[in-house]
Amino acid sequence: MPELSVQLLIFMFLGTVVLACAIYAVILVDLIRAGYALIFSLATLGGIYIVLGNDFLGAVQILLYTGAIAVLVLFVVMLTRKSVDGMGRAEKKQDWIWGGVLSGGLFLLLFIGINKHKDFASGLPPIVPQSDLTLQAFGMAFTEEYFVPLQIMGVLLTAAFIGAALIARPEKKGDESGKDMGAGS
Amino acid sequence: MTLGFILIISAALFCIGLFGVLSRRNMIVILFSIELMFNAAHLNLIAFWRFGENPLAISGLMFVLFSLAISGAEAAIGLALILRLYRHYKSVETQSITELKG
């Protein structure tokens, strides 16, 4: 019988919330609900990170998904709502079967694999990570070893967001060249 | 709490994401699912860090941070593209966009 610690209880609770919300996020028709489910799922995942002893990444995860990505998702869902409202469910039975069989098969594969592996049965290690030391290590890594990747990441993010803004910009009135492309199919 | 337990949760999260990608036709939901798969990978990395010997060996965590940034950029670009496609095709379903067929 496994030892039932408070930590495990919290972890199981959070894990259930994550998985349940994730399932909702992929099966709900109403995209606003699905979006909220996704955000809850990922924010709760941040909680799991904190339980696992990494406050910093947990906080960053929550900040990123409740702040930035949530807003993006909600706005895009709102802006494309005309199609969403009148749509109902576009998926056919075979879609669900394909997805279910393939992802179920993969899960089965992973489940058996993880259970078979001896190293994965080990319990929590005795060394509890001190979050201030971890944070310090992050800071040092960012200023020394990972300095250039960090800068590159900054450039990448800037480029990505400018690009996203440019792509999402409404077309000018005169720019009708792409219109008839959609008629092809 | 064992490492395998966390890995199974992460595997489940990944498979839920895969399920969404494979069975949904709405591009926004497919993007959601991709986020889920990303985060399953992050959970894996953090679990391995926690169960590793040295909490100060943070290479894996740096992966998570960079991957978070990438997934943020990916979400922004992906949603912008979806918006653009929606303006063109008046639809966000994958089945309605088949320009690349041979």
Add this chain to the structure above:
Amino acid sequence: MEIWTNILLLMLIGPFMAAIFGVFGAVRAPKKYILVSIGGIALSLVCSLGFLWILGVIKPAGLLVTQFAWMDFAHSSIPMSFVVDPLSAVMCFVVSFVALLVFIFSSGYMEHDERKARYFCFLSFFTGAMLGTVVSNSLLTFLIFWEMMGLASYLLIGFWYQKPSAAAAAQKAFLTTRIGDLGLLAAVFFLYNKTGTLLFFDHGAGLLEPAQIALLQKAGLWAGAGYLFWVCLLAFWGAVGKSGQIPLHVWLPDAMEGPTPVSALIHAATMVAAGVFLMCRLYPLYESVDGLLTLITWVGAITAIFAGMIAIAQSDIKRILAYSTVSQLGIMFVGLGAGGPAYAMFHLFTHAFFKSLLFLGSGSVIHACSGEQNIYRMGGLKAKMPKTFLAYVIGAAALAGIPLLSGFWSKDEILYRAFEHDKLPFLLLCATSLLTAFYMTRQVVLVFFGEFRGTKEVKHHLHESPSLLTTPLIVLAVFAALAGLIGTPWMNLFGHFIHAPEHEINVPIHLLMMLTGTALAFGGLLLGVKLYWNRSVRTMADDPLHKLLGSFFVFLNERCRVDELYEATLGRFMDVAARLSDYFEIFLEFVNRMVGGLVYTLAWVENKVLDEWVINGIFSAGCESARIKGVLAAKFQNGSLAFYLRMMASGALIAGIIYWVVK
């Protein structure tokens, strides 16, 4: 920090600051901005003169190296480093001097252009980048400035982007030089991989110093040749791209779509010579490899004769000069391969003066002829524009190698070295000299003598260019005439300046060789005069050479159909490759599909379901929207994202299962 470091930074800052000023708000006051940018270049010129003085008088044959911390990583660091040695000092002088004159010329030439502020901004940017390339002491900074030059060249060729031909030429130039740059980049990687440094000179630890060269020479074989051989070959490929040698010469003639002063500065005097400069800079490496110098000689000689032949059949005044540039660059490569940096650099030095003079002169002619560039529709300009005529004739004579003018001395040295080195390249060079004299005579005769053959309107507007345009021409003409005197065999100041003291160079006074050169120059001249004097050549059919050579002339006029050749080979190859990969993809999809079907059979054992789903699910379900075509392949590329994703996932799953089973 020594004083010369400050001078160096000042030299770089001048043009770059001018470029930055141009970015921020020069549009409001273009006239003032032009003065600012000319001031920036003048500053560079003064600094480069300072370097000549330091290296010539204070510290002869010295090597000034400075180093700044630039990128410090946890385990390694890449410094930013600059060097001033005789090689770079001479090059700095050439670049800033020609650039200054071109700037002054441009201020008159581009006076009526709306976007002249932008033009000067680009030009300043180019000059700064070129100077940076020249003084780089690290391959990385060299590469950065090199690419910046490429960018500036792209921007300036496409300056009149409203012309489709200019836009296409800009793209062609950029992409073609990129093909070469790829080689240089690879060379940089390989060098860094083996030596761990990118510095040229670093107190005995630099790439060009004996210790590292010995290390590289020992670095083992690959595909039958040494490591160093391949590295040097890659770097040479970069130089070939930048300097427009065969087979990457195609961009340079097209680059004449840019404004004429740009052609003078970038595509005649400086940037295209950067490839030669790179070879001179890396000469210690090339010296230590067998066979590469011979290769360089051959590439140069073939390019020289090839481009010279094309040049005799062109009708566009700038295109003739462009092919002449390619040809002269080939001669420089011969000089490098057969002799050494001193010979190549000397020809580069003199060539910069007379070729920029010729380009600026042609700019003046085009300016006078209201934009007409076809030499068949010019003629008799001698009377209308005497100053331009005089300068142009001096430049042409220098290029043709008429004795005592600058081109004679530099070409003579190279001929001599080629003769010593190998006989066949020497003969090719002799033929090139003859052709050079011939096409320059042809051009001068058709443009300046005889009667005017253009439209009346153009004739009405004919005028001598303003003094803002002619003054730079006259200054350059003086240099084109006299610059060669610093490198005569009797008193080879230039060679002694460039070479380190241990490389004592000694060109014996070889009268026979000089006579050969003279004879070739005058032979070409006489041939040209005989064919073209007092002939009214209005179209290509009228051309006496056309009558002489027949269809070969047409072939030459069409530039030996190199572009078409590339179209037919490389373009076709790309098509075929695309199609092949297409088929491969279809094959993969097919395999995937079969595997997917297998999964289905496993999952759905019931017979009825199996029938239904194998037929529906595998061949048509998931792609209802796909049109059913007769071709089997079309079904696999149905454009349905869901279908592709499913196939990918099935593949991954199968791979996982196989992994487990095998394990």
Add this chain to the structure above:
Amino acid sequence: MFFGNVKFDSGDQIFVWAYHWFLSLFAAVPWLQFALAVLLMTVPVLLLFPTLMGLTTWAERRVLARIQNRMGPNRVGPFGLLQFIADGIKMLIKEDIIPRAADKFLHTLAPILIVIPPFLVLTLLPVGRNMTVVVSDVGLILFFALSGFGTLAIFLAGWSSRNKFSVIGGMRVVAQTISYELPLILAALSAVFVAGSLSMVSIVESQGGGFLNILSWNVWTPWGFAGFVIFFIAGLAEINRCPFDIPEAESEIVAGHLTEYSGFKYALFFVAEYLSAFAIAGLATTLFLGGWNGPVIGEVQILPSWFWFLIKMYALVVVMIWIRGTLPRLRSDQLMSLAWKFLLPLTIVNLIGSAIYTLTAQAGPWMWVAGWLISAVLIGTTYRVLVQIVYTKDAKKREYRYA
């Protein structure tokens, strides 16, 4: 002794030792001790702040009334102090209306979601010396992360009501939050620079010492002052208080996301709004006003640390009320231009200023003075230039197209 090694000082640690003493009674039963510890941590937060909130509603009405030359509520209890209880009872017994078109589940979920983040956030604040419920090394990031939920809940409320005004209100909230989160976080970062820690306790401790235990507060430095003002303004926008109450602007869109809410759900929104106000005021106190550091004379602390914290926090809340009584509401575009054109550049320069200050302060007293002056001049000049650039154009001429 009872007190153990905790120094008793004007009631400073009274709650801390009471907590430890109480728990020590149950040392024999670990699980009970743990459960009691959790209760003792959470119940005070759940009691203290709602009570304060009730009092604040009263105070707000009284203060506003004074500003507007009225009396305000004065009937229920002494000076009308018990008014909030009457209001609460009224809210509880009112009918709870859900519009037929609304998404019932989400409509009910929104008010529940909205009260959670403020409570979570309040647990992160160091209320007094050794009196922080959740001590986290990344407290500041957690604060901002959790407070982000509030926006989502408001958007949910607006969207689920299926009412035009509600949706507009929801959209406005989101737009406003995105704009103001950046200056808010960047302003807070300047305090992080100086303390060298993201932990709120360390930030407060770094402001201790100095003359009378006052002069080390961040607010007395140039960057601290500017940061405090920026933080306060951005915070007002973050919690949708006047003059940034654009999402619920009564004169334009009825009540924004609150339009379709009534009864106790409506009350929950108000609870959340006041609690967020406390949270932002508390965070401003922690970051810039020295947190629980109060005047010390010799060895004697005049008043307990938690008292100082509450006083400062409450003073900021009163300032918010004062602002509400004084300033008109901004237009949406004015709000955006303030955030992006004015506050954001200023915070970035402020960050640079605090970096300069931090570097020089380590180098000795004279360098400290120089750093102080440099950052003051830097921030002051930037402020002046920004005013010149952003606001002179508007000041010249105004056209009221729909007035």
